[in-house]
Structures are given as C-alpha cells and as structure tokens.
Amino acid sequence: xxxxxxxxxxxxxxxxxxxxxxxxxxxxxxxxxxxxxxxxxxxxxxxxxxxxxxxxxxxxxxxxxxxxxxxxxxxxxxxxxxxxxxxxxxxxxxxxxxxxxxxxxxxxxxxxxxxxxxxxxxxxxxxxxxxxxxxxxxxxxxxxxxxxxxxxxxxxxxxxxxxxxxxxxxxxxxxxxxxxxxxxxxxxxxxxxxxxxxxxxxxxxxxxxxxxxxxxxxxxxxxxxxxxxxxxxxxxxxxxxxxxxxxxxxxxxxxxxxxxxxxxxxxxxxxxxxxxxxxxxxxxxxxxxxxxxxxxxxxxxxxxxxxxxxxxxxxxxxxxxxxxxxxxxxxxxxxxxxxxxxxxxxxxxxxxxxxxxxxxxxxxxxxxxxxxxxxxxxxxxxxxxxxxxxxxxxxxxxxxxxxxxxxxxxxxxxxxxxxxxxxxxxxxxxxxxxxxxxxxxxxxxxxxxxxxxxxxxxxxxxxxxxxxxxxxxxxxxxxxxxxxxxxxxxxxxxxxxxxxxxxxxxxxxxxxxxxxxxxxxxxxxxxxxxxxxxxxxxxxxxxxxxxxxxxxxxxxxxxxxxxxxxxxxxxxxxxxxxxxxxxxxxxxxxxxxxxxxxxxxxxxx
Amino acid sequence: xxxxxxxxxxxxxxxxxxxxxxxxxxxxxxxxxxxxxxxxxxxxxxxxxxxxxxxxxxxxxxxxxxxxxxxxxxxxxxxxxxxxxxxxxxxxxxxxxxxxxxxxxxxxxxxxxxxxxxxxxxxxxxxxxxxxxxxxxxxxxxxxxxxxxxxxxxxxxxxxxxxxxxxxxxxxxxxxxxxxxxxxxxxxxxxxxxxxxxxxxxxxxxxxxxxxxxxxxxxxxxxxxxxxxxxxxxxxxxxxxxxxxxxxxxxxxxxxxxxxxxxxxxxxxxxxxxxxxxxxxxxxxxxxxxxxxxxxxxxxxxxxxxxxxxxxxxxxxxxxxxxxxxxxxxxxxxxxx
Numbered sequence: 020x021x022x023x024x025x026x027x028x029x030x031x032x033x034x035x036x037x038x039x040x041x042x043x044x045x046x047x048x049x050x051x052x053x054x055x056x057x058x059x060x061x062x063x064x065x066x067x068x069x070x071x072x073x074x075x076x077x078x079x080x081x082x083x084x085x086x087x088x089x090x091x092x093x094x095x096x097x098x099x100x101x102x103x104x105x106x107x108x109x110x111x112x113x114x115x116x117x118x119x120x121x122x123x124x125x126x127x128x129x130x131x132x133x134x135x136x137x138x139x140x141x142x143x144x145x146x147x148x149x150x151x152x153x154x155x156x157x158x159x160x161x162x163x164x165x166x167x168x169x170x171x172x173x174x175x176x177x178x179x180x181x182x183x184x185x186x187x188x189x190x191x192x193x194x195x196x197x198x199x200x201x202x203x204x205x206x207x208x209x210x211x212x213x214x215x216x217x218x219x220x221x222x223x224x225x226x227x228x229x230x231x232x233x234x235x236x237x238x239x240x241x242x243x244x245x246x247x248x249x250x251x252x253x254x255x256x257x258x259x260x261x262x263x264x265x266x267x268x269x270x271x272x273x274x275x276x277x278x279x280x281x282x283x284x285x286x287x288x289x290x291x292x293x294x295x296x297x298x299x300x301x302x303x304x305x306x307x308x309x310x311x312x313x314x315x316x317x318x319x320x321x322x323x324x325x326x327x328x329x330x331x332x333x334x335x336x337x338x339x340x341x342x343x344x345x346x347x348x349x350x351x352x353x354x355x356x357x358x359x360x361x362x363x364x365x366x367x368x369x370x371x372x373x374x375x376x377x378x379x380x381x382x383x384x385x386x387x388x389x390x391x392x393x394x395x396x397x398x399x400x401x402x403x404x405x406x407x408x409x410x411x412x413x414x415x416x417x418x419x420x421x422x423x424x425x426x427x428x429x430x431x432x433x434x435x436x437x438x439x440x441x442x443x444x445x446x447x448x449x450x451x452x453x454x455x456x457x458x459x460x461x462x463x464x465x466x467x468x469x470x471x472x473x474x475x476x477x478x479x480x481x482x483x484x485x486x487x488x489x490x491x492x493x494x495x496x497x498x499x500x501x502x503x504x505x506x507x508x509x510x511x512x513x514x515x516x517x518x519x520x521x522x523x524x525x526x527x528x529x530x531x532x533x534x535x536x537x538x539x540x541x542x543x544x545x546x547x548x549x550x551x552x553x554x555x556x557x558x559x560x561x562x563x564x565x566x567x568x569x570x571x572x573x574x575x576x577x578x579x580x581x582x583x584x585x586x587x588x589x590x591x592x593x594x595x596x597x598x599x600x601x602x603x604x605x606x607x608x609x610x611x612x613x614x615x616x617x618x619x620x621x622x623x624x
Numbered sequence: 625x626x627x628x629x630x631x632x633x634x635x636x637x638x639x640x641x642x643x644x645x646x647x648x649x650x651x652x653x654x655x656x657x658x659x660x661x662x663x664x665x666x667x668x669x670x671x672x673x674x675x676x677x678x679x680x681x682x683x684x685x686x687x688x689x690x691x692x693x694x695x696x697x698x699x700x701x702x703x704x705x706x707x708x709x710x711x712x713x714x715x716x717x718x719x720x721x722x723x724x725x726x727x728x729x730x731x732x733x734x735x736x737x738x739x740x741x742x743x744x745x746x747x748x749x750x751x752x753x754x755x756x757x758x759x760x761x762x763x764x765x766x767x768x769x770x771x772x773x774x775x776x777x778x779x780x781x782x783x784x785x786x787x788x789x790x791x792x793x794x795x796x797x798x799x800x801x802x803x804x805x806x807x808x809x810x811x812x813x814x815x816x817x818x819x820x821x822x823x824x825x826x827x828x829x830x831x832x833x834x835x836x837x838x839x840x841x842x843x844x845x846x847x848x849x850x851x852x853x854x855x856x857x858x859x860x861x862x863x864x865x866x867x868x869x870x871x872x873x874x875x876x877x878x879x880x881x882x883x884x885x886x887x888x889x890x891x892x893x894x895x896x897x898x899x900x901x902x903x904x905x906x907x908x909x910x911x912x913x914x915x916x917x918x919x920x921x922x923x924x925x926x927x928x929x930x931x932x933x934x935x936x937x938x939x940x941x942x943x944x945x946x947x948x949x950x951x952x953x954x955x956x957x958x959x960x961x
Binding site: 099133134135136138143147162163167168169177180181184320322323324390391392393394395398 | 697720
C-alpha cells in the first residue's frame with residue numbers, strides 16, 4: 020500500500036514538469052524520492068546481486084548479508100566489463116564497511132578474473148573507467164597482482180590515457196555510439212562513478228563533466244522519458260516501446276519523466292553523489308517552446324570498406340511538448356541497430372512511435388565494423404543480435420536510404436540495388452493510434468492524441484497486421500525488459516518497390532488547430548517524385564510553405580538553397596552550442612549558462 | 625565408478641568437447657610437444673555475463689582439449705619463440721598481445737588501448753624482442769620486447785591487415801595481407817610496397833620454405849593466387865571455386881599445398897597451387913580457418929573450422945574424423961615444444 024502511494028506520488032510529480040520547471044529544491048526532493056524508490060527495492064532483495072550489495076553498503080544495512088552475497092558472486096565472476104562496473108561500484112560503496120575478508124576477496128578477483136575488454140565504445144568506456152577506479156584503489160601493486168600482468172601504475176596510466184582520449188574525440192567530433200536509448204546507461208554509469216569516486220581531482224572533474232555532457236545531450240532531445248531522433252543503436256522492443264529502454268530509466272531518475280522503474284541500471288548512479296545541474300534538468304523538461312536541434316556525431320570506427328575512420332553522422336531533431344521527429348542523414352552509420360528516423364510522442368504508451376526503415380543486412384555492413392571473416396561473421400552477429408538478418412526487423416540502417424528533414428517535415432528516399440538482401444521497405448504504425456486513415460489523396464493520416472502524423476508513400480504498398488511473435492518480442496540479449504506476451508495489432512506498411520520513399524508531416528493540435536485542418540492541409544500538399552533506378556527524387560512543398568527538393572543520395576535543396584550538412588556544428592540548438600574540434604560545450608537556458616571546457620578541465624557558470 | 629564417469633562427462637561438456645569416432649589409426653602423441661589451438665567463439669559471449677569457452681587450448685587426449693588460460697579471450701592466433709631453455713608463448717587476441725615467459729603460468733598483456741584487435745602476429749626468429757602484429761589499423765612493430773609499439777604502415781593504402789608474416793630467408797622482409805593488396809616490406813616494416821595481386825580482400829599468405837620466391841595468397845572472394853617470383857607476377861589457381869579462402873598450408877613434404885575457406889571444403893594441389901583437386905567436401909564444413917600439417921608426418925593433417933572444431937586425418941586427407949572442440953571456431957593449430 021505504502022509502495023503504491025509512493026508510485027502514485029512519483030507519477031503525479033512527473034506529470035507536473037511539462038508546464039513549469041520545478042525549482043532546485045523541488046527537483047532535489049523529487050530526485051531523493053526516486054532514489055529512495057529504486058534503492059528500497061534492492062536493499063531487501065535476498066537474491067545475490069551487485070546492486071543489492073551496493074545498496075546495503077550505501078545504506079549501512081545488513082552488511083553481513085552483503086558480504087555473503089559478494090563472496091557468493093566472486094566465486095565465479097563473469098560478465099567482463101558488465102561485471103567490472105557494478106562490482107567496483109559495490110566495492111566503492113562498501114569498502115569501509117565490509118569485512119576484511121570480503122575486501123580481500125574483491126582484491127583477489129581483480130587478480131584472478133580477467134575481464135574481456137570488448138569491442139564497442141561502451142565496452143571500453145566501462146572497462147577503462149572501472150579499471151581506473153580499481154587501480155586507484157590498489158596502488159603500488161606489481162603486475163603479478165593484476166589479471167593482465169600490468170602493475171597498478173601501468174593500469175592506471177593506460178585507463179586514464181584512454182578515457183582522456185575518448186573524452187577528447189567525443190567532445191571534438193562527437194560520440195560514436197551516440198544518443199542510444201539502450202546504451203545510455205553504459206556511459207552514464209561509469210561517468211557517474213568516476214565523478215563520485217575518482218581520487219585524482221582532475222579525473223573526478225572529468226567524470227562530472229562527461230556526466231553533464233551526456234545528460235545534456237539526452238536532455239535537449241528528450242520528451243516524456245524518451246530519447247527523440249535518430250539513434251546509433253537501439254534494440255527491439257524498445258524501438259517501438261520506447262519507455263522500455265535503459266535510457267528511459269535514467270530519464271525517470273534524473274529528469275523525473277516517464278514511468279517509475281526499479282531498473283538495475285540506475286541503482287549505482289542513484290547511490291552516487293552526482294546531481295544533475297539545474298540547467299540540464301530545465302533543458303530536459305521545459306517544452307514550452309519548440310526545439311530545433313542539429314548535431315554532428317561520428318560513425319563507429321570503420322575498419323574496412325571505407326576511406327575515413329570516423330565519418331560524420333548528422334542529426335536533425337524537432338521537438339514540441341507533444342511530439343518530436345528526428346533523423347540521421349541515412350546510410351550505414353552504425354552496424355546492426357541504427358535507427359535512422361522516427362516520430363515519438365507523449366500519447367499512447369507503450370507504443371509512442373511511428374517510424375520506417377529498409378531492413379537491410381549484409382556481410383559488407385558487419386565487415387565495415389568487425390574484424391572477423393566477413394562470410395562467417397553474419398552467423399556470429401545473429402548469435403548475438405538475433406534479429407539482424409530478419410527481413411521483418413525493426414532496427415538497422417541501409418546504404419540505400421537517405422533523409423532530408425526541415426522542421427517537422429521529413430523526406431525519405433530509397434534506391435535499393437537489385438539483389439540486396441531485402442528489397443522492401445517497412446513502416447511501423449502502432450495499434451493504439453486513434454486514427455489511421457488512408458485518404459484518397461494518397462496520404463495516410465494518423466492521430467495520436469494531440470499529435471497528427473501524415474505519411475505519403477511514393478509507391479504502392481500493403482498493410483500487414485503485425486504478429487509480435489515471442490521471438491521478436493524478446494529483446495536481443497536478454498535485457499531487463501523481457502517481454503513474453505504475444506501481442507497483435509500493430510501495423511506494418513510494406514512496399515516492395517526498390518525505388519521508393521515517403522514524406523512525413525507532423526503537427527500538434529497546438530500547431531495546426533485541429534485534426535480536420537491537418538487533413539485538409541495535407542490533401543493540398545502532394546509530393547512529386549521521380550522513381551527510376553539511379554534517379555530517385557522528390558519535390559515537396561511543406562505545410563509550412565517551404566519548398567524541399569531531394570535527390571538521392573545527397574542533393575538537398577531548401578527554398579532554392581542547397582543544404583551543406585558538412586557545416587553542421589557539434590551541437591546547434593536553443594540550449595546547447597559546440598563547434599567541431601572545440602572540446603567545449605556551452606549550455607544556456609533563460610539567461611543561465613554552464614560551460615564545460617574539456618581542454619582546461621573546467622566548468623564555469 | 626559411475627561418479628567418475630559422470631565427472632568425466634561434465635568435464636568434457638564444460639570444455640565444449642564431445643568425443644568423436646575413434647579412427648582406426650589412432651594418433652601418435654608427441655613426446656615433449658603439445659598441440660595448441662586458438663579458439664575464437666561467437667559474439668554473443670562477450671556480454672551480459674554469458675560464460676564463454678574460447679582462448680588458448682591444449683590437447684589433452686584424443687578429442688579432449690583444455691582451455692589453459694582465460695575462458696573469455698577472443699583469440700585470433702598463437703605464436704611461440706623458443707631457443708635453448710627459453711620458451712615464450714604468445715596469443716594474438718581481441719584485447720591485445722599476451723605473452724607468457726614462464727611456461728604459461730602467468731601472462732602479461734603487452735599492448736594497450738591503441739592497438740585494439742590483434743589479428744595476427746609474427747615473431748622474429750632470431751631476436752625475441754622484435755615482433756610484428758597485424759591489426760585493423762595496420763602493422764605495428766615492437767623492437768623492445770613489447771614494451772612499446774610503433775605503427776608501421778607507410779606505403780599501405782588500406783589499414784586493415786589480416787595477416788603479417790616474416791620471410792623464411794630474409795628476416796627483414798615481411799608480407800602483409802591488407803584489404804586491397806598483398807604488401808611487402810624489405811626494411812622491417814618501415815616501408816611497404818603493393819605486390820599487385822590483382823584482387824582485393826587478402827586473407828592469408830604462405831611462402832614456400834624451400835623456394836622463397838613461391839608465394840600463395842587466399843582472398844575473400846577470388847579464390848587463390850600464386851606467384852613464383854616473389855610477387856612480381858601472379859597466376860590464378862585453376863579448379864578452385866571463386867569463394868573465400870582463409871587457409872593455405874604447404875605440407876611438410878614440401879610439394880603438396882592445401883587450401884580451405886568458406887563453403888569450399890578442403891583442396892589439394894600437387895603443383896604449387898597452380899591447379900587444385902577437391903580433397904574433402906562435407907556438409908559439416910562451413911568454413912575452414914586453418915590447416916595444419918605435422919612437420920614430420922605429412923600424412924597427418926588437421927583443420928580448424930567455423931563452429932565444428934577440429935578435424936583430423938592420418939592418411940593425407942582420405943579419411944577424416946572429428947578431433948575435438950566441436951562448436952568452436954578454431955583459428956590456428958600448432959605443435960609446440
């Protein structure tokens with residue numbers, strides 16, 4: 020009963036933030052309530068787990084049980100960097116409270132269990148952050164006391180060098196695994212831990228600054244607990260049930276939005292002393308004005324089949340208080356789990372999104388990013404990311420897809436080569452739309468509460484009612500949001516034409532007045548397309564009166580002026596500002612300012 | 625007795641091994657030498673706590689191989705340097721070069737965050753402090769026992785180096801399989817020149833130990849090519865399917881060459897690789913990653929496969945049997961003292 024009241028209170032608090040940003044005291048009170056909610060779930064849990072251990076130590080409660088759990092788990096450590104972060108987090112929260120025997124067990128684990136470093140940016144961020152903290156805790160030990168044969172000083176130096184390198188490239192040319200609703204936790208956890216526990220004041224400062232950086236990046240593209248826009252990586256089912264992602268758990272804890280959760284991802288950060296600066300919180304929740312955010316990120320390291328190690332990824336995002344629409348420019352920017360564009364809105368949880376894709380897969384794509392033999396690599400990738408070669412999948416980029424977004428209008432074109440693994444394109448329409456009208460004008464006109472979405476297919480298509488089978492309702496790698504319920508009713512738009520595309524228009528009721536006006540407007544705005552192999556283009560005059568011309572792959576013209584994406588700044592929006600190469604991020608909100616200068620390692624306000 | 629049997633089965637399952645049918649010609653186990661295998665498993669085992677069974681394995685018996693280092697090490701290759709009583713074991717792994725100087729009791733990672741995956745390694749046969757590695761970002765060289773590494777890729781158009789090998793005769797000469805060509809350096813990696821194989825996606829290279837001008841390369845999509853003049857001119861190999869060939873091996877009889885790759889089975893050439901005949905085609909074989917021929921018994925051949933472990937023949941490839949590590953990707957097989 021008490022728990023139910025707390026949940027209702029938390030939900031009520033999270034409803035308030037859309038209208039007016041609560042002040043600092045109110046924010047901190049809400050934050051502490053959310054911390055209490057999530058940690059109380061773990062401090063009585065009897066099954067052994069690092070979160071349970073960390074909470075007990077932090078709360079100074081049932082230490083003997085925490086010690087026993089630690090000993091139990093350290094009998095056979097596993098999980099590599101996914102072990103390193105929670106185990107060092109639990110240790111750091113409890114090192115002054117645990118028994119000497121438990122301390123020795125933890126130390127011994129770092130000598131005998133050899134975690135793998137992994138091969139993605141988030142793996143390395145976790146690996147080196149945890150190694151850095153561990154090397155600080157146990158200085159002056161020879162290589163024989165560490166799993167990798169390196170001394171404490173060597174490990175500390177290597178970890179520090181990598182982290183500084185990662186921070187430098189991220190703040191110069193953008194994050195590689197950028198804006199990932201599912202991988203946000205893998206960056207937030209290590210950075211918050213560094214912020215709290217690093218002994219070196221400079222590294223502690225860097226941890227705080229990078230925590231600010233990634234939270235600010237999320238905040239400016241955030242709506243109602245959801246990340247808005249194109250993403251580097253996302254899993255099913257979070258791609259169509261957005262609040263299931265780990266990032267949404269962080270939104271709930273730090274922004275007070277979305278739904279209450281006891282996700283394990285947020286437990287250790289909840290115990291740390293990092294607090295979101297008020298300016299980032301304000302950026303996250305103030306949706307009183309429309310936001311147009313342009314960003315430059317970087318493609319994951321291209322090891323083969325490319326000419327540039329980290330080509331740019333360009334983002335364009337438009338957000339109101341009711342919805343957001345965002346896009347990447349298209350092409351292969353990340354392997355396997357790219358989300359090139361999507362509309363997300365506040366109506367109709369859990370299916371709060373409409374999006375489309377070309378469900379492409381190939382040895383070429385995985386060979387760009389992974390070093391193994393290309394032909395056998397696909398089977399290995401499928402073993403890890405089960406939906407990769409599924410023609411019905413809902414994630415992934417394509418070399419045959421490009422976008423052009425201006426405000427809340429998006430043009431998407433496809434010129435798919437014959438013989439490609441999949442030769443169709445798909446669109447996701449959730450079952451809970453209030454309206455999904457196939458208008459005689461050609462527009463598909465949808466109503467999702469106060470958000471109206473128009474989708475104009477440039478080619479013939481069919482509707483398929485989606486049967487969400489157990490296979491694709493499970494998340495790919497057994498993340499906490501496992502779903503086992505068979506669901507039906509979402510709609511798949513499928514078109515089998517290789518030269519293809521569509522136009523997306525989104526408006527809120529506030530923006531256009533009514534659904535009827537939206538419909539009437541769309542009926543007068545019909546795109547003109549050329550759809551021939553090697554010659555795919557569309558001309559379209561938006562509901563806002565702008566003339567957009569788009570020719571596949573890269574010719575984008577707005578009101579007669581060519582768009583040059585290469586001039587995109589690192590952050591360019593009403594709240595965040597950063598130039599490529601600057602290693603500096605300036606946040607502004609209603610006359611307040613916060614500047615993160617990573618060269619000088621300073622924060623100024 | 626039942627308990628012992630159960631324990632034995634559990635050990636075999638734990639190491640990913642199941643026994644195969646015993647060949648009528650049982651293997652002769654080596655005195656003072658052991659078989660080692662580099663095992664690379666699928667990517668699902670790197671995260672969320674799944675236990676893997678990959679890394680460096682040593683043969684225990686007929687089909688039983690034991691992981692002798694870390695069970696989670698993505699292992700691309702292995703190496704050994706021996707002189708007198710000094711034995712150094714090396715592993716080329718996803719997280720760096722590992723070396724043991726004390727008979728595999730303890731290991732040290734020699735590289736740091738700058739090198740990422742180590743796809744192959746080449747050890748100077750004379751100077752143990754000098755070693756080369758092939759990586760997705762080019763060739764790196766250490767001349768100080770692995771304490772420091774320098775990138776050595778001047779002259780290469782593409783950085784991805786699948787394999788680097790040292791010339792059998794001139795140790796200053798190196799060959800590197802890159803994404804776009806086979807490259808040669810005659811100055812210990814300082815400068816590289818393309819050998820214009822004529823196809824891209826170079827996967828492997830072998831050099832004939834008695835005729836150093838005789839080179840063969842396996843490619844990602846274009847079969848095998850052969851040169852008899854140190855790479856000045858290249859010839860297409862006849863008879864092979866135009867698929868990926870990852871494994872080439874010149875037999876210890878110094879005449880026979882073996883090749884294997886993706887959906888290719890195992891092939892045999894008796895004329896230095898100019899023409900080929902199928903040796904073993906089997907539905908069991910997806911890809912052949914490596915081929916080993918016993919240094920003193922050319923009738924004894926082993927192949928490392930994708931997902932099917934090791935197969936072994938004692939009659940020069942006429943008959944084969946599963947020899948352990950079923951379920952594993954075996955990237956390299958060696959017999960080391």
